[in-house]
Amino acid sequence: MGKQEKIFEILSKLNDRQREALLQIEGPILVIAGAGSGKTRVLTYRIAYLIHQSIAKPEEILAVTFTNKAANEMKQRIKDIVGRRANSIWIHTFHSMGARILRENYDLLGYSKNFVIYDREDQKRLLKNIMKSAGWKFDVGSLIYHIEQFKKYGVMPQDGRIQSVIEEYMDHMKKNNAMDFDDLLANTLKLFESYPQVLDKYAKKFKYIHVDEYQDTSPIQYKLIRRLLKYHDNIFVVGDEDQSIYSFRGADFRIILNFERDFPNAKVVKLEQNYRSTKEILDLANRVIKNNRSRRHKVLWTNNTKGKKPAVLSHYSDREEAAAIVRIIEKSGRPYSDFAILYRVNALSRALEEALMRNGIPYNIVGGFRFYERKEVKDLLAYLRLIYNPRDDMALERIISVPPRGIGSRTLQAFREIAQREGISIYEAIKGHLDEVARGRKTRQALENFVEIIEDMRGREGNLHEMAQELIDRIGYIEYIQSTEDPGQAQNRLENIQELINSMRGYSSLEEYLESISLASDQDELDTRSGVKLMTIHSAKGLEFPVVFVIGLEENIFPHFLSISENNIEEERRLFYVAVTRAQEELYLSHCERRTFRSEMLQPSRFLEEAGLLDEEEDSYTIREYTYEEEDTGDHPFRIGDIVEHRKFGIGRVMSIDGERVKVLFQREGLKTLVLKYANLKKVS
DNA sequence: GTATTAGTGTTTTTT
DNA sequence: ACACTAATAC
Numbered sequence A: 001m002g003k004q005e006k007i008f009e010i011l012s013k014l015n016d017r018q019r020e021a022l023l024q025i026e027g028p029i030l031v032i033a034g035a036g037s038g039k040t041r042v043l044t045y046r047i048a049y050l051i052h053q054s055i056a057k058p059e060e061i062l063a064v065t066f067t068n069k070a071a072n073e074m075k076q077r078i079k080d081i082v083g084r085r086a087n088s089i090w091i092h093t094f095h096s097m098g099a100r101i102l103r104e105n106y107d108l109l110g111y112s113k114n115f116v117i118y119d120r121e122d123q124k125r126l127l128k129n130i131m132k133s134a135g136w137k138f139d140v141g142s143l144i145y146h147i148e149q150f151k152k153y154g155v156m157p158q159d160g161r162i163q164s165v166i167e168e169y170m171d172h173m174k175k176n177n178a179m180d181f182d183d184l185l186a187n188t189l190k191l192f193e194s195y196p197q198v199l200d201k202y203a204k205k206f207k208y209i210h211v212d213e214y215q216d217t218s219p220i221q222y223k224l225i226r227r228l229l230k231y232h233d234n235i236f237v238v239g240d241e242d243q244s245i246y247s248f249r250g251a252d253f254r255i256i257l258n259f260e261r262d263f264p265n266a267k268v269v270k271l272e273q274n275y276r277s278t279k280e281i282l283d284l285a286n287r288v289i290k291n292n293r294s295r296r297h298k299v300l301w302t303n304n305t306k307g308k309k310p311a312v313l314s315h316y317s318d319r320e321e322a323a324a325i326v327r328i329i330e331k332s333g334r335p336y337s338d339f340a341i342l343y344r345v346n347a348l349s350r351a352l353e354e355a356l357m358r359n360g361i362p363y364n365i366v367g368g369f370r371f372y373e374r375k376e377v378k379d380l381l382a383y384l385r386l387i388y389n390p391r392d393d394m395a396l397e398r399i400i401s402v403p404p405r406g407i408g409s410r411t412l413q414a415f416r417e418i419a420q421r422e423g424i425s426i427y428e429a430i431k432g433h434l435d436e437v438a439r440g441r442k443t444r445q446a447l448e449n450f451v452e453i454i455e456d457m458r459g460r461e462g463n464l465h466e467m468a469q470e471l472i473d474r475i476g477y478i479e480y481i482q483s484t485e486d487p488g489q490a491q492n493r494l495e496n497i498q499e500l501i502n503s504m505r506g507y508s509s510l511e512e513y514l515e516s517i518s519l520a521s522d523q524d525e526l527d528t529r530s531g532v533k534l535m536t537i538h539s540a541k542g543l544e545f546p547v548v549f550v551i552g553l554e555e556n557i558f559p560h561f562l563s564i565s566e567n568n569i570e571e572e573r574r575l576f577y578v579a580v581t582r583a584q585e586e587l588y589l590s591h592c593e594r595r596t597f598r599s600e601m602l603q604p605s606r607f608l609e610e611a612g613l614l615d616e617e618e619d620s621y622t623i624r625e626y627t628y629e630e631e632d633t634g635d636h637p638f639r640i641g642d643i644v645e646h647r648k649f650g651i652g653r654v655m656s657i658d659g660e661r662v663k664v665l666f667q668r669e670g671l672k673t674l675v676l677k678y679a680n681l682k683k684v685s
Numbered sequence B: 001g002t003a004t005t006a007g008t009g010t011t012t013t014t015t
Numbered sequence C: 001a002c003a004c005t006a007a008t009a010c
Helices: A003-012 A016-023 A039-052 A068-088 A094-104 A120-134 A140-153 A160-175 A181-194 A196-205 A219-228 A279-289 A318-332 A346-358 A375-388 A393-399 A409-422 A426-432 A441-458 A464-475 A477-484 A487-504 A510-518 A561-565 A569-580 A606-610
Strands: A029-033 A061-065 A090-093 A208-211 A235-239 A267-271 A311-317 A339-343 A363-365 A532-536 A545-550 A583-594 A622-624 A643-646 A650-658 A661-666 A670-675
Touching: A003 A039, A016 A039, A016 A267, A029 A039, A039 A061, A039 A068, A039 A208, A039 A235, A061 A068, A061 A094, A061 A219, A068 A090, A090 A094, A094 A181, A094 A219, A094 A510, A120 A140, A120 A160, A120 A393, A120 A409, A140 A160, A140 A181, A181 A196, A181 A219, A196 A219, A208 A219, A279 A569, A279 A583, A279 A606, A311 A318, A318 A346, A318 A583, A339 A346, A346 A363, A346 A532, A375 A393, A375 A441, A375 A464, A375 A477, A375 A487, A375 A510, A393 A426, A409 A426, A426 A441, A441 A464, A464 A477, A464 A487, A477 A487, A487 A670, A545 A569, A561 A569, A569 A583, A569 A606
Parallel strands: A029 A235, A029 A267, A061 A090, A061 A208, A208 A235, A311 A583, A311 A622, A339 A532, A339 A545, A363 A532, A545 A583
Antiparallel strands: A643 A650, A650 A661, A661 A670
16 A cells, blocks of 8 residues: 555544644643543544654654553554554553653663562552551551552651651662652653753653553643653643543542643644443433533434443342343343443442352453452562562562572561661572571571572573572472362463463563563553453543443442542542443443342442432333342252363362362363362353 | 470552 | 561471
């Protein structure tokens, strides 16, 4: 295809408004893009257009997206149009952009190149250690809150003791060459402000800057963008104030509302045609969101046919709710991957998980317990982190006794004190002060072995995954898992380890791999998996599904009681709006009266009323299923004699059931004893 | 001194 | 499902 035809093809795939936005090349442009209005398409095509028409070189383009998944998808789609040149475009999240810039200029702020990124768990571990040595006990969660407040707004709490914990926290981070998520942004800004020549380098490089999901930009992110616009004003942002749902992490949707004020010659384009959902679904979304006051006027419309009416599911308990959802899924005849179940809080996934598992419906949970949060994965990653950065105390603390090697809390404490005294890391203390602490032969030997393994791995040449394999062998991790877990669980963990090793292929350095892991988001691991998807509404942002269930539509759950008391109902309403606009064809809104871990009787969410779905006698929207089911005490649907299917072993017959274990005679593999919870058996009718 | 175990708590949303 | 604690075992 010739060059001009390709451009013609791109432009012909857009509607008038989208094309108008795309062809606006110079100056500040705000695209107000309602849910499902094709904003990603506009953003992608615009960047492809800039390159294809030689308006900009790839390396002169910066695009900031919300997740790494979105970044990768965008890069791929641009590649499809302009080819390999797409590789030199900077497409990043704010955090990964910060990390990249900081690594390119690490020395200026006094870090080493191999700084690590501490996650929530590391932060907590560190804070606990600090309090332990000071003899104080504060709530770790609120300490993290104070740290974030300080980093974002410079606000220090009154209490001197809390101040000193925070100071020590930051001191430790610096000394140990670590940054937390906020540091990635704050330090980048600091770099720009303290070293104008560094800012100039980037501000001159990036001639066209794009920001996706602009409504969730925080003040510090906004400042970063403003700095980069030092020499020009080619800023193209896409967003929708109705979908601003991250205020708790600093997002401020007034930034998008103030765009024209901040950039006086701004051009604004509104995209209101929706290509995702049916008219019924959009009408419902519009009815609810119009109750918000802080927004521009906007009404989504579509050419889609009317479609199926959204339904309300009303049940007594969460068990029945789950059972009803299972029935709807099974009756539909659709593939499981068509369904998504969305909820306000992670805790609501429990009852569903059980029901799905019992009925042999494949599912996967996004977030909550993520792959990268499993014990075995975190253990091995901690080893890699320590190998990469010997100053990573939190990594060392995690794995010093995993597997147990005869080094206990007393020994560790002794090295902590030496590290503190000498201003070095714990690992360095072990290496340099072995004699002072370990006078017992056994402890000394154990420490020497440990250090030797870490040093050997660090000095090793060759592939990452081969190094990891050798590491696992030398620390005896497989044996450790097998001796401490029951067979089903151990099998599971070993599979995860294998998956982890496989995920290392394709990375050329430990640095690159660790960074991609620490900045990974929920959505990043979503793609390859089939089955029903379960996730929070926050995690579902930017995604779409043929059939969506939104559960937990009860007062104090959704809207959440903390948002009610903090007078943050509008954000909850936006969250509801995001949830329902994920649905392409069918939408089910579910509430019930009683939930596990909740003693009180639950009232239906106000959003159901705003959607016009309550208080109608003989309501055509409502499916009433007040079925008080028999308690399934066995907790599984299997009977002796049933024919079942197992993912690996194939078809077999249930021979006996004993509590949570079943014996199954498989055609190929013979008799196996399986733990029901893990076996994921499917009934074959 | 270190390892293991049983019991407890965990639940707003996340890069 | 996990981390943390306190108690006991080695």
